[in-house]
Amino acid sequence: MPFSMNFFFEVLIGGLLSGVMYSLVALGFVLIYKASGVFNFAQGAMVYFAALTFAGIVDAGAPLWLAFILAFLAMVVLGVLTERIVLRPLVNQPQITLFMATIGLAFFIEGVAQISWGASTRRIDLGIQDEPIAWLMDNYNLNVSTFDLVAALIAGMLVGLLALFFQKTKVGRALRAVADDHQAAMSIGIPLQHIWAIIWTVAGFVALVAGMLWGARNGAQFALTYVALKALPVLILGGFTSIPGAIVGGLIIGSTEKLAEVFFGPYVGGGIENWFPYVLALLFLLVRPEGLFGEKHIDRV
């Protein structure tokens, strides 16, 4: 196919906007990792659960806002239960143990989600048009979907909100203290367990937003959990502890995978979208293991 600048930009923008979705999922990972040092593999399952719950409640005839609140409540319950049942018995275990526990948690949540709402794909209609923006189409001949743009805006707002929450509120300050040093935070009287429950709830909220947007795009289906796996290379690129890192990483992964698929994929038979981000992250790790915005880690014996 002849290379055209216009087409290149179209792919790039499409990739960037889908990268925003990855960022949203990665954001949930970062929140939990920052506050509790747990690498939450179940984030993808949480996104799936949230999307299915939302869709299920809407299908039952509730208006969107009510469904949103109910789904959020479900995520709160999930977060609190996770803290109570999974994290509390595992406190002071090595990180890798906690990581494996969240893999178990992921399976559990997937099972619960499918038992309660069925395994079939559910449509989510948020009332946002998924059509090219006429103005960009007419003037620059670029095909950019309204929906993608709205999704990007929502993601941006969410990041702003979280930044405010972390910097300005008392809970946010406590969260940052816990992230910095568990022991010190506990010694000045921050209730660690409450903080964890809160952070899982916030991550649940992010998962809900991500799930609604992904679900509106592709339907709330099991494949969401695989999409969420893509958040891992995003984290590696951005650094595990950085919220801006999650956003930038998501944009890089989203755009490079689409560009690679469109321009490089045809030479090797296509489908490279599925592994390209991982290999990219792998190569990146060799150069800069702490990620773009991560903190440098020094080992002591």
Added chain:
Amino acid sequence: MFYRETGQFKTSYAADQQFFPIRQDRIGIALLLLVAFVGVPLFATDYWFSAILIPFLIFSLAALGLNILTGYAGQLSLGSAAFMAVGAFGAYNFILRVPGMPVIPAFLLGGLCAAAVGILFGLPSLRIKGFYLAVATLAAQFFVVWALTKFGWFSNYSSSGVITAQDISVFGYGVDSPMEKYLLTLVIVAVMAVLAKNLVRSNTGRSWMAVRDMDVAAEVIGIPLMKTKLLAFAVSSFYCGVAGAMAAYCYLGTVEPDYFTLDLSFKILFMIIIGGVGSILGAFLGSGFIVLLPIFLNITVHPLFSLLGLDVSTAVASNLELMVFGGLIIFFLAVEPHGLARLWQIAKEKLRIWPFPH
């Protein structure tokens, strides 16, 4: 009363270093092998062989491989299924392209191919660890399956992507029936388990454990990190590769990339968590548990629910299985992080002083 090592004195180094220092253990293992080699083939049905025993042995071998890497060398891997796939396709291509290739060497060569791929994807472990490495092995998982699907050479340009495995024979004797396949699997698994047991208590195994416990400290006392880690990747992938080849030839009867998915990798990881991380016995216990659990659930859940007057569809049953798996993982990590193998050890200690514990 019966399980007591009193009076068993060691008079030579060889006696001190043997596999099972206690006589009762030796008798137990001998009995177990006798049952496995003679008793089971006499009494088991074809269903037992092909639905329970063969997958149990194959998964045990794969879990053994992962346990070497994760349990002994401390490198978490989510790509075991990919290495199994490499082993399966390696064996397939050797048998296909080398005339007169005997089966067992083909399995081993398949394992060697997997080892080579394992070393390649193990290279990042020199710079990264923990879940960073887990992501690197995810790259292996997705890349390998994609490459095996996309490049026709691997599957001999089969149009469907599903290849029927060739008939196999050992020393001119055809291995067709489930029982013969079971015996072939059993021999390979038994030999490789003995090798693994020996390996982990050798110099190599001790270096692995040192690296697992703290790699910086291990390096300081003079353990070459690169060699040790890559060796762990190579040996682990070799075991997984052989397991994959056997899965294709002795269990599935087909060679297909779609079998070796991420879910299979997780399954094998669950086996070692439930069985016991860093234990040879644990690999077998975990594999047995995971193979039997769905069957057990199938048998128990349906009558249970029909008692309550509920009808359970297969979808619900499989989701229940997911939940039970997930729940068990969390349960084991919280309550018994060393898994079933540790329970067995505790049982043995209790047994030593039974029936007079004071």
